[in-house]
Amino acid sequence: MKKETYYSNGKLLLTGEYLVLNGAKSLAVPTKFGQDLEVISGLGKKIIWKSYDADGSIWFENEILFDDIITKKSFIENKIKNTLVEILHHAYLLNSDFIENSEGYSIDTKLTFPRLWGLGTSSTLINNLGQWLNINAFELLKNSFGGSGYDIACAQTNQSIIYHLENEKPFFEKISFNPEFKEHIYFVYLNKKQSSKSAINNYLNKQFSLDKVKTKIDKITTFVSGTNNINDFMAALDKHEILLSDVLEQLTVKESLFPDFKGTVKSLGAWGGDFAMVVSKENPLFYFNKKGYETILKYEEMIL
Structure with a gap:
């Protein structure tokens, strides 16, 4: 057989x-x-x-x-x-x-x-x-x-x-994406599965010019893929979240769920569910566990 x-x-x-x-x-x-x-x-x-x-x-x-x-x-x-x-x-x-x-x-x-x-x-x-x-x-x-x-x-x-x-x-x-501060990067499961297909359809139904936003995202992508400065990395991701928040007309995941968190929280994939990337100089496990988020993976546990 x-x-x-x-x-x-x-x-x-x-x-x-x-x-x-x-x-x-x-x-x-x-x-x-x-x-x-x-x-x-x-x-x-x-x-x-x-x-x-x-x-x-x-x-x-x-x-x-x-x-x-x-x-x-x-x-x-x-x-x-x-x-x-x-x-x-x-x-x-x-x-x-x-x-x-x-x-x-x-x-x-x-x-x-x-x-x-x-x-x-x-x-x-x-x-x-x-x-x-x-x-x-x-x-x-x-x-x-x-x-x-x-x-x-x-x-x-x-x-x-x-x-x-x-x-x-x-x-x-x-590319070789291997930031020196990767021990400060975590992935938190938001306890909610999102449908990529429906999220894509909702996005495509929005009619607006994206050229300027696209150019800014291009620059952010190039920057974060190469920087080894954690502060600059976090600032760039925060800017990315604000840009997408305006496009999608949605609150960022940090604004909606973790407004008091001292660090960066970035949505990954379809907004509103799946994983978020967290960048924090302090161990964030206690913070997220206290809020009911138990699935938290370190960078080295998640990324190939």
Whole structure:
């Protein structure tokens, strides 16, 4: 029985959230957490699919017929299955061999981070499918789920990157992002999972000129990716938060949740949930624990 295994890194976007969709330069980092994909040949012209969370529990289990993938059958009563069928359908359009030249599969996905953390359950899956089927994961993302593609770049790169879109095409360069003050950087889970897809749609529905803001974000990204001065780093991130607050017409995460915190708190990804990056000269664990935030990872625990 043939078995194939694939792995992709999770991701965090440290600068340029939302505006990365408009071509802004963004600092993105792969995480030490990710997702495995295991494929075993099967029978029945179907896929027996199981998705495991980090604790070993099954969070999704179903059978998907090849015909459902080909026709992109809709399962309104099962949103997860519906999304998976759509991704597999677009994979089929890019390379039909896995359906036309197979009798079936048993596929397991295994996260090494809790699914609710928002480190890239979808992007790691799409990149793993790209590896398995020898198709362009950026194209598969664009056709199925949407987004800028920075998460795909992180999924397949073991280094920090500066990422941007140019004429809707992904460009990224590997950099050595290793600030001397990294022991003062923490990642706090905000106890709330955010939907990247809905956040992106809300952002795209806003009509305004972003050229000036984009230029400022480009400069901040370039600066924070290279500075080794913690005060300058914090000031630049605070400025970034103010710029995005004006664009999104939302309070910053520090204003809304941690107004008395002595340090920098920056939203990562979709505002309002998932992780925030905290930069503090003093250990912030007691502060956040007292407020009910128990998942706090040090830089070296999170970043690859």
